[in-house]
Structures are given as C-alpha cells and as structure tokens.
Amino acid sequence: MIYSRRQALLQIGKYALSSLVFNQASASLLNALNVEPEWKESRMVLSDLHVHPLLDKWIHSSPLGKQYPLMFKLASKILNKTSLDWERCHNTGINMLCAAHFNPFDEFASMPTDLNPDAPRQTIRMLDMLEDEINENAREYAKLVTNAAELEDALKIKPNDSRFRIAVIHAIEGGHALGGDLKALDELAERGVAMITITHFFTKGVGSSANSLPFFPDHSAPPPVQGLSNFGREMIKRMEELGIIVDIAHATSTTLTGILECSCRPLVASHSSSRTLGDHPYSLYDEQIEEIANRGGIIGVILMPYWLSNYSNVHLSDKYGSLKDAVRTIRHICKISGTHKCIGIGSDFAGYIPGPKEMHRLSDIHKLRELLRDEFDDDDIVEDILARNVSEFFVNNWGVKGKDKR
C-alpha cells in the first residue's frame, strides 16, 4: 500500500497518540499496583539516608548548565539512571528522605586539595533551591523538617491521612562545602541541616576519601593515606556541639579511624557497603561495622551494586547487579554486628549512579521489601531496616549536643 504524505503523517500521529495514552494508562496502573495498601497503612515504607532530589536541577541551573543545556541534558539522560519523583514517592508512602546537597562544581572545578571559599554560599543556595522546589512544586507531597521534633510529628501522620507528607531533611555531602570556614556550620545548623558527610570525592583538606567513581576503578586511584586533617577534627567537634550528625560515608579507613577517635556521638554511614563482600576502599571493614553499631550508629546500605560486590567493571554491574547484592550486604552486616537495628538504606538515587537492574525509581522500593521479607521472614525486621531504624535514629540524635551517654 502506498501512502500519501498526509496519510503517512496521520498514521504516525495516531500511533504516537495511542502510545502516549497507552503509556500513561499503563504507568498509572503500574503505579497503583506498586503500592501495597496493607503495608503502607500499618507500617513505615522507607526512610532513605541519602538521595539527590535536586542534583539534576542544580546542575542545569548553573552557569555551565545554562551555557550548554543540551550537553548536560544528554549527560543526565545517559548517566543519571536512577530517579525519584515526589508524587510517586508520596503515593508509595515513603516516610523520610535525607536530601544530600552536593555541588559538583565546588569539587571538580578545583584541585583535590583546594577548597573553594565561595562554597558555603553555594551550599546555602542549594538549601534554598530545595526549599523553593518543595514549596512551589511538591507542597502536596513533601515537607521540609528542620529539627527532630518536626520530624517526629511528620512521621506520626500515616499515608492514608491527607496531611501525610514525605519528611525531607537537609543533608550536606562533603566537608568541602564549608569552604574551610567552621563558622558556616552555625548557619547550616540554623537552617536545619541534620547531617554532613565529612569527605566526598576528594580530600579537600578535610580527610582522605576513598575512590568512589566506578568508571575510575580502584586500581587506577592512588591509595589515600592522609586520614582526618586537623580541620576535619575541629569540624567534627563543632558539629557535635551543634547537634549535627556526622556521616562517615566515602571516608578511607584511615580517615574513619580518625573520626572514631575524635567523635563522641553515634555516627552514620549514610550510603556504604561491606568490604568483605565488595573489596573496595570505599567499603567498610567488619571491625568498622561493629564499632559503628556498638556506638549506636546506623549503616545505610547503598543500592549501587558495583560497590556491594566485586564486578570487574561497571558494565558488568549494570548487567548483573541487582537488589540481591543489597540483601546480601544487609544480611552480612546483621551477622557481623549481631543486630539488625544498626541497618538502614542509603540508596543514593538520582545521584548519577547506576542502580540495580530491577529498580530505577525510588518508588519501586517494594521490590527490595519483598526480597527482605524472603530473607528475614519477619515484617518487623524488614520495617526496621527499611525505615524505622533511620527514623528513630534521627529523632533521638538530631540536635542532641555533647557526649553520648553510652
């Protein structure tokens, strides 16, 4: 059959429209099916220690992002394989999200040792951006909480209540965000920052960090040995005076040893893995897991398979990496620490990481839940791991100043 141009265009239009309608309908149906009414009505769904809801928006709103919009859009499409959507997360019943603020331009646009004195100002802008985003576009789905009391109140509201909102908490990823100025901590504490990750990709004068760029494999990265700097020690001391939780993710074992020596409050490893199962400098030794657990801390298991096991390259982790890697890690941490109470989830979703092959949206958390239910055969334990441990930790430790009584 030979089509005229008009007929051909009509056919194409019909096809596109039907695809769109079909996709929308199927998406809604799938979204509805993803929600388990029973679970979310009686139990907590997820309290995630580490997500990046605004990283894409921050990058695109930067001067470079505005100058080369297509390039950054393409990079986002190719590299940012996981996502979180406010509406979907709200419908799923996700309880709490720690929104990790990270300015890549501060980190990458200078030497690994250099601090950017303008970093604190950029950090405040990121906090502003998140607050604006929630107020303007996600008011029905999320609510920023700025202290433990607000968090506790928010967590009391169940998903079937119209007042239910995801409790969003400010967190900062990387001590470089202070720009070398401890006074910035005061403003951050006032703004309701609950947690700061001491190091990130580079030392930046705070503490040596482990290689965490999967496309830059461990064997290419020089082994970092400096440990925690004096500034890092002062930073931790001031954070604990202000009641900001110390996050040790990304730290090398030497840096973590330094943190354990100078800190006197429970610690968080917001998005980590076990070195026994995934032999990377990024991962935690069993001794470190035990120590964090003994101090009443929380270890958030990252959902990026590359760190959770041993893949010879990131392409194989894309192909084979699954939520089962996370379940194996959770089981191991449970075994080593002797308790499941020290475990949480730090997905790192929307942070330009490749996620497990069966889960690319945070709202698909039910997939992890099912695997954990098979593993532990106890819904209380599953709820603790997914949500309750993290929520209770923040309610009990956020804003608490001074030495832990343990």
Added chain:
Amino acid sequence: MILIKFRATLIILSFCLSSSLFAFDEVEHRILADSVFESTIRETGAVNKHNSILIPFGQDEIIIPRNFGGLGTFGKLVAIFAADDQKQHRFHRRAETVLQQIRRIEPDEFAQCLSAALSWVKSDSSAPDKQIVESIHSDNVIGTYLIHHLAALRIAASMNGTDNQQFSKALVWEAIAQGYLADCFSSGHMILPVHHFISELQMKDRRDADRHHSLTGIFVINAAGYVWQAFGDGALLWYQPSYQHVFEACQSSLREILLMFYQTRGVALPEKLSNWFTKVGHAMSLAKAIDSWLTIQQLDSLYDTPFAPTLLPTLQYLPVPVAAAWSTDSEEIVIDDFHKRKYYPQLNELSARDTSLYGIENEFLLSRDDFPDWMVAPPIKDSLASNPQKLIKENVHWASVAYVQSLSPVISFEGLTIDFGASWVIDHGEIAPSIGLGYGFHDDLFQIRNLGVGLRFYPKSSSSASSALSAFGAIRLTNPIQISLLKIFETIGGETGVVSELEKSGNFGMHLAVSLRSKPHSFKSMHLGLSFEFAYEALTIFSPAINIHQFSARLVLN
C-alpha cells in the same frame, strides 16, 4: 617511483612500529626480573664489585659476573628467553586448577628439560641455545615453569664445576624459568579458548584474549589465600597490588635456588633467607623440602601434599581465575589494625558453594578433586553434606564472596570470516543466496584497525543472467553509537569494491553495501563466533547497465 618508495617506506615503518609495540612485554620482563634479582641477592649480603657480584659464602665468597651468559643482566636474560610470548605453552589451560596443570606434565617433558639443562652445564657454552630451550615445555605455562625451575634447582645442587660456575649457570637456567613464572601471573595468559584446528591457522585467539584480559584485568585466587585483580602484558608495572604478587613469586623462586645452593654445600644460610623459609614453610623441614625438589618423580606431589603449604613454596603463589570464594578472618593486619581476609575457592559441588550467587562464571567453579585437601575451606571440608547457606547466615567468621567478570572468549573482527546469506532483491522480489570469505586485518600488522577485504559469490538467479563475484574492502566500526533500539547490533560496516559477472567476462561494476552486525555468539570455549548481519547492497554492472538493490541477511562465522 618516489611515490612507490614513500609508500613502501611507510608500510615498513608501520610494520616496525607495530612490532616494537608488541615488544613492550620485553621491557616488563626485564624490569621485573632485574628488580627481583637485585633485591633477593642482597639478602645473602652480596655486594657489587666492578662488573661482578660478590656473595659471602661461609668462609669463602662466590663471584658471579653481572653479564649472565654473555647476554646481559638477569632481567635481560629473562626477557630474551620470554620472547615467544604468544606460544600455547605460555598460557594457562582454561578453567583448570594449578594441580590439574601440574598433572599434565609428561615424564618425558621433565626428563628432556633436565637432560638439556645438565648437558648445557657440562658444555662450554655460556648460554643455552634459545631454540632448544623453546622446544622444551609442557602444554601449559605452570607446567613449563615447574620443569625449568626444577632443572635450575638441580643445576644449583650439582657439583660439576666450581661454585662460581655452578651458581652462575643455575641462575641462567632460573632466568628461563622466571619468564614463564611471570607469564603465570599475566591475566592475558590465563584465559584461553580450547585449542582447536582453526586457531592453528591464526594466532588471533590467543592474541585477542591476551590483549583483552591484560588490560581489563581478572580476579584471581592463589593457594596462599589471596584474591586480587591481576593485569597482564602492558599493565604489569602499572598496578601495584598485581605487580606485588608476581614480584613475590619470582623472589620466592630465586630464593629457592639460593636455598638449594647453600644447603647442598653445607653452608649456613644467610639470616634473611632462613627467616623467609621459616615463615613460608610453616615448620616444614628445609632438608625434607630440598630432598623432594631433587628426587620427586610425581611432580604433582610437590603441590598436593597432606599439609599446607606446598613442598615448593613458590607454587602457593600461583594464581588461577576465581568465580567465587569463601572468605574468613586472618591474623594478617592490613592497615590501622584491620584484618586481611583469607580466601578459599568455592567449588563445583553444590554442598561446597553458594548457590545463591549469580552472574559468576560457573565454568570456573572447579571440582574438589582438583584441589589439594588443604585448599578446601575447613567448614566445607568438615561437613560436606551440610547446607552452605547455614554457614553464610550464621557463622560470623565466614562469608561468601562473588567475583563477577567476563571470562568468555573475546571475538574480534580480525582474522578469517565466512558468511552465508540470503538476499531479497528489491525490484524482483526474489530470494537469492550468497557466500562470502573475508579477512580482517590485525592491527599489529598494519597499524590499522577494523579494515578488511573479502570475496563474495552470488549464484545465478532469475534477476541476474550470470553469477557474480565481488571483491571488496570493508570497514567495521564497533559500538560507534549506543542506540537503544539497536542494542542487538554491535558493529556498523561498509563495503566497497568491484563486482564482475562470471559468465560474461569483461562485465565489471561496483559493489556498495552498508551493514549492521550483531555481537558474536561464542561457542562455549571455542574461539569461534557466530554473528547475524543485515545489509543493504547495491551491485551495479556498468555495461550493459544492470542495477541490483537488495536487502541481505547473513550468518557470519568469525
């Protein structure tokens, strides 16, 4: 004429450049061996003296020249004898343990090696004949290393000449062995397709595997309980953990020569050597070990002992690829009081492995029978009928660790290809067959990649009064664009050439084609790949004017 000379010069230069690029292995062998030699010989208290090395030897001293065999330093000697890098006997056997590979040594092979070594020792020649040496080997690199190393030990033990001469000659033969030992640790030499007749025609299977795995790395395990990511030719000096393991093994091998030399002459061992043997020997008697090195007939008994470690300490360092391991605490401290883990291989038997692991290469989970007893993880050994999942879930000291890596043969575009196809001729609506033969150039020959030539035969059909033969050049680009809809296709290709009608001589024309080829599906461990190709072809005969446009689907064997 000038143009011809220029082109010829370019081709020759390309050839020379490409040859020198593949000689990079020589540099690595030389640097590694020289470093091993210098650091190990110092453990005897040796000092340099002009062009010689002075080694304290009890009440006397031994003086050996720095110029070994008249060929250069120890490292230079290793590099010279390791030049046949792509030979089959420089590679591991695929998916076999160290014990299995040692068991492959034929008694004749060992006897031949010993005979050649001792004959050379008695001769006046300063260095062994390279051709003779290269002809003495087992069918794998571990076996070949072992027979040469045992021969070097025998030379060190024999009293045919003066101490100076004997020691020097032992070192020369040990240099031959050390080339094989270094290759044991090269990831590019660990994964090999099964040897079959097609690979006799072209060495590309070993070269492809060598090139690919050398740079991407392979997780390996050894009897000493270490797991690491090994790299190969071209990356040996780059990654310190990988380099450290091969360095330690080469050092251990040289120390065995020193031990043999001192012990057989009743001279007290230097303190460092003695301490080293005490550490690796785990209370094994040196006299018993040396006796076994000299007299043992069943060579696998050196490895398959009733107790750990092996009778020949170097053997415990030899790595093989690992798919999954049992990991336990060890006493060894890594850094800041954190304990290193010790690893045992998971086995093929269901009761000896974690069946919940996925993505691992099951081919590399090997049988319990092919490991010495002391290499089986104790909790697995003690209760083989038990459920390993219980161990994983309940025992805080043990963990199951997966190593996900691609150990399948790497099929490249290069070398011989055969294709069988069917074409749908657009204007005539009929299906016509074709058969083609091609050859992809190796980049080490012409410094060019992804170019090839081919011949394709199109039999007579209703759309063409004559059969046709096309001779063309081809270019193929692999993974140029990641197009989500076309994920099954890996290569985009183009062909251009001359087509001729066979029944009507003098009728020539042009052949143009564009194609999409899928990723090759490999036949288990054979180095053959089968791909699907879809192409659009245009065959044009100039006179009389005939234009044939067709869509073709082909199976390509490569």
